[in-house]
Amino acid sequence: MFKQYILSKIMLCLCLALSTGQALANLSANDLKKFGDKAELRFATVSNFGQEGTFDALVTVNNHSAIALPKGKANWKIYIHSVKRILSTSSTELTFKRLQGDLYEIAPTDAFQGLMPGKTLGFPYKARGHIVSYSDFMPRAFIANTAGEYAVFANTDTEDLTQFIDPFTRPEQLLRFDTPKDLYSVVTTTSRYESNLAVNLSDATAETAKIVPTPKTVTYSKGSANINHEWSIIEVGGLAFEADYLQQRLRDSGLLLNKGIKNSSHKNRFIELTIDKKIAKTEAYELNITSEKVVISATSPAGVFYGVQSFLSLLPAEKSATQQIPALRVFDEPRAGWRGMHYDLARNFHGKDAVMELIEQMGRYKLNKLHLHLTEDEGWRIEIPGLPELTGVGAFRCFDLTETRCLMPQLGSGPDKASAGNGYLTAADFTEIIKYAAQRHIDVIPEIDMPGHSRAAIKSMEARYKKLIAEGKKEDAGRYLLSDPKDQSQYLTVQSYSDNSVNVCLPSTYAFIEKVTYELQQMYRKAGQKLTVFHMGGDEVGVGSWTQSPACNELFANSENGVSGVADLKPYFVQRIAEITNKRGLDLMGWEDGLMYDPNNTFNREQLVNKRVIANAWDNIWEAGVADRAHRLANNGYDVVISGATHLYFDHPHEPHANERGYHWATRYIDIAKVFGFMPDNLYANADRTFIGGEISNLNALVGRILPPLEKPEHVLGMQGQVWTETIRTKSQLQTMIFPRVIALAERAWFKAPWEGNPVNTQARDAEWKTFAATLVTKELPKLEQSGLAFYLPPPGAIRIDNTLKANTSLPGLTIEFSLDGGKSWSPYQQNTSIDDGAIHLRSRLNSVVSATAILH
Numbered sequence: 001m002f003k004q005y006i007l008s009k010i011m012l013c014l015c016l017a018l019s020t021g022q023a024l025a026n027l028s029a030n031d032l033k034k035f036g037d038k039a040e041l042r043f044a045t046v047s048n049f050g051q052e053g054t055f056d057a058l059v060t061v062n063n064h065s066a067i068a069l070p071k072g073k074a075n076w077k078i079y080i081h082s083v084k085r086i087l088s089t090s091s092t093e094l095t096f097k098r099l100q101g102d103l104y105e106i107a108p109t110d111a112f113q114g115l116m117p118g119k120t121l122g123f124p125y126k127a128r129g130h131i132v133s134y135s136d137f138m139p140r141a142f143i144a145n146t147a148g149e150y151a152v153f154a155n156t157d158t159e160d161l162t163q164f165i166d167p168f169t170r171p172e173q174l175l176r177f178d179t180p181k182d183l184y185s186v187v188t189t190t191s192r193y194e195s196n197l198a199v200n201l202s203d204a205t206a207e208t209a210k211i212v213p214t215p216k217t218v219t220y221s222k223g224s225a226n227i228n229h230e231w232s233i234i235e236v237g238g239l240a241f242e243a244d245y246l247q248q249r250l251r252d253s254g255l256l257l258n259k260g261i262k263n264s265s266h267k268n269r270f271i272e273l274t275i276d277k278k279i280a281k282t283e284a285y286e287l288n289i290t291s292e293k294v295v296i297s298a299t300s301p302a303g304v305f306y307g308v309q310s311f312l313s314l315l316p317a318e319k320s321a322t323q324q325i326p327a328l329r330v331f332d333e334p335r336a337g338w339r340g341m342h343y344d345l346a347r348n349f350h351g352k353d354a355v356m357e358l359i360e361q362m363g364r365y366k367l368n369k370l371h372l373h374l375t376e377d378e379g380w381r382i383e384i385p386g387l388p389e390l391t392g393v394g395a396f397r398c399f400d401l402t403e404t405r406c407l408m409p410q411l412g413s414g415p416d417k418a419s420a421g422n423g424y425l426t427a428a429d430f431t432e433i434i435k436y437a438a439q440r441h442i443d444v445i446p447e448i449d450m451p452g453h454s455r456a457a458i459k460s461m462e463a464r465y466k467k468l469i470a471e472g473k474k475e476d477a478g479r480y481l482l483s484d485p486k487d488q489s490q491y492l493t494v495q496s497y498s499d500n501s502v503n504v505c506l507p508s509t510y511a512f513i514e515k516v517t518y519e520l521q522q523m524y525r526k527a528g529q530k531l532t533v534f535h536m537g538g539d540e541v542g543v544g545s546w547t548q549s550p551a552c553n554e555l556f557a558n559s560e561n562g563v564s565g566v567a568d569l570k571p572y573f574v575q576r577i578a579e580i581t582n583k584r585g586l587d588l589m590g591w592e593d594g595l596m597y598d599p600n601n602t603f604n605r606e607q608l609v610n611k612r613v614i615a616n617a618w619d620n621i622w623e624a625g626v627a628d629r630a631h632r633l634a635n636n637g638y639d640v641v642i643s644g645a646t647h648l649y650f651d652h653p654h655e656p657h658a659n660e661r662g663y664h665w666a667t668r669y670i671d672i673a674k675v676f677g678f679m680p681d682n683l684y685a686n687a688d689r690t691f692i693g694g695e696i697s698n699l700n701a702l703v704g705r706i707l708p709p710l711e712k713p714e715h716v717l718g719m720q721g722q723v724w725t726e727t728i729r730t731k732s733q734l735q736t737m738i739f740p741r742v743i744a745l746a747e748r749a750w751f752k753a754p755w756e757g758n759p760v761n762t763q764a765r766d767a768e769w770k771t772f773a774a775t776l777v778t779k780e781l782p783k784l785e786q787s788g789l790a791f792y793l794p795p796p797g798a799i800r801i802d803n804t805l806k807a808n809t810s811l812p813g814l815t816i817e818f819s820l821d822g823g824k825s826w827s828p829y830q831q832n833t834s835i836d837d838g839a840i841h842l843r844s845r846l847n848s849v850v851s852a853t854a855i856l857h
Contacts, residue, residue: 140414183693192797449537538594
């Protein structure tokens with residue numbers, strides 16, 4: 001009886017402890033779930049004005065649950081994502097540990113005082129860099145126990161970042177640094193209004209006859225073509241896709257036209273697609289519109305396709321069964337052969353449809369190169385037959401720190417394998433993408449990023465190795481291994497990885513590349529196409545890679561291979577890749593730093609056997625003095641694609657404001673006008689502002705030397721926009737970063753404007769921008785909306801004069817709405833609207849698409 005009595009008392013005490021929130025020694029899966037559902041984890045920027053190059057931040061956990069965290073060390077740990085490298089904490093109760101990349105583990109010490117219900121836990125930390133926008137913090141923090149059970153903090157499991165990030169209000173939160181002074185002012189509703197005045201005070205209107213991108217020459221005639229169902233589409237044969245495409249696009253515009261092969265019976269009004277070998281250049285075309293017929297002619301289907309796009313560009317956004325098109329004649333050809341868009345689907349995967357929708361819009365604006373960044377540290381996104389681990393492990397992130405089932409969580413993916421950013425393209429998907437792109441005369445350039453940025457591949461092949469070793473298949477296990485267990489090299493990359501460099505001294509590394517290249521070629525062949533360019537990546541290899549590798553020391557000992565030390569290993573790797581790709585008939589491509597020993601010296605071009613070796617010239621922070629790499633590479637015989645980060649990285653914010661998504665390491669913002677004004681043929685003339693925001697008047701004086709001129713312009717192939725996806729987890733977010741900036745990119749890649757001289761005619765440029773901006777609002781953005789795409793609209797600017805509201809936007813013609821009740825109800829703004837005192841919410845609108853809200857206090 002006594003024993004039973006004592007037992008009942010113990011059980012009663014335990015129940016009371018549970019009901020009053022008394023801490024448990026260990027947390028079960030159920031405890032974690034209850035805690036994660038109710039406890040609130042928050043991030044805050046404390047100050048960017050501390051020690052130079054660092055900022056202070058705070059993680060707090062407000063325990064609104066009935067579960068208490070016990071005193072002292074216990075079986076729980078909290079995991080957060082921080083893309084800014086955490087350096088230290090002043091906490092004595094909690095420690096932090098960087099696992100890899102942006103994943104950090106926060107654990108209790110013996111001094112931890114516990115966290116009872118209703119109490120708050122603080123973790124102050126110092127990190128590298130600065131944080132000035134919500135998207136610099138990552139969602140989906142979680143708590144886990146030592147058994148591998150976990151629960152996501154529910155308030156962080158969202159893309160509404162304000163749910164777990166404290167507001168940015170003070171200068172030390174909004175500005176990046178104060179030593180030196182941050183010269184990029186954070187935009188306000190009032191400053192927006194002032195900066196928008198120039199484009200709004202103009203009488204510029206959209207040109208209804210404007211073709212986007214602008215043709216080389218246009219001659220207008222009297223009259224017009226009134227196109228309706230009585231017209232037909234005819235083609236000479238061999239242009240079936242272009243004819244079908246035109247018919248479908250016209251149907252989308254409300255026009256129902258029949259189509260057929262050209263013959264003598266076509267005496268009525270028609271749109272004719274024809275091949276004309278007298279037009280010399282492959283992508284050139286002629287478009288002739290009269291009241292009786294439309295003739296689109298070119299020497300190739302690609303040229304005909306571009307002529308079709310110009311004809312369609314003349315159509316208004318409004319659907320109608322009759323469309324009036326002005327009579328005109330166009331003779332057109334592109335300024336550049338390479339008109340590209342790079343899309344990183346490796347860091348965060350957004351599905352096959354996101355790729356297909358991007359391709360469709362690229363075709364409409366005459367872009368012809370889709371550079372797909374398929375592999376990264378955070379994910380491998382392309383199925384390779386025979387190597388299932390690449391996608392089985394490498395395409396998913398989850399809470400498996402052994403990384404035998406998946407990669408560890410990164411970039412706000414959280415612990416669940418099914419959460420945003422995970423997934424891959426099957427071989428069939430990729431074949432479909434290649435075919436779809438080829439129909440629109442777009443080449444798909446696959447990038448397999450090596451030897452750096454390769455963690456997903458390395459970990460996948462290690463998982464394969466362990467599995468096959470366990471099965472007793474030792475020889476097969478090591479066939480495609482990319483890492484050496486005996487390698488003790490130490491390094492830390494910009495993205496905080498210490499294990500993402502492929503070992504370039506292992507024969508199995510090159511067997512892996514042979515295998516992947518072979519399978520990629522097979523996918524292109526199945527699509528009826530030919531792989532012509534292999535992109536090897538090559539950038540940002542961690543300094544210190546391979547310095548303690550026994551395999552590399554063996555390579556150095558062999559005096560016959562020309563590799564004497566670590567500095568020879570990158571060019572050795574590139575030479576080996578060059579040999580592999582050249583035997584397969586491929587050109588080789590890489591990021592600029594992957595083809596250079598240092599900022600000034602390129603690898604010897606003669607040692608790379610490919611007919612063409614192409615470099616993406618990307619690193620152009622002007623004062624760093626490396627913007628001349630594009631010229632150095634071209635002058636040394638490399639082909640170059642201008643990809644400058646200060647103007648062409650669409651993962652940067654649209655404007656300097658905390659609400660804007662994106663990184664800001666190259667520049668504080670990139671708006672549409674900045675892309676429109678970029679001059680790929682006059683590289684140094686694009687130097688506008690330094691990283692801190694100072695105006696640049698003399699670039700040579702800024703860098704302290706004369707920058708090398710371009711001596712071999714024939715090696716500059718064209719230009720390319722880039723979107724990296726560290727902060728982009730959904731398809732909608734992706735499209736909002738790309739569109740409509742990609743339209744301005746297409747304008748500059750296709751058409752060289754008269755104002756692009758030396759010196760630049762800024763007055764003419766600004767006048768052209770006003771017309772272009774008006775055309776975007778009138779025609780191009782509505783067409784994007786009709787295609788079901790998300791796109792960015794700039795928030796309005798506004799001022800209050802007495803009781804009068806004045807508002808404008810940087811894209812004139814957008815509807816402006818205002819709210820006096822905090823956004824509950826909205827009214828259309830009209831000039832000189834009368835308002836009372838109090839905060840006014842404003843937003844831009846184009847049909848169903850609205851901008852972020854601006855507030856005028």
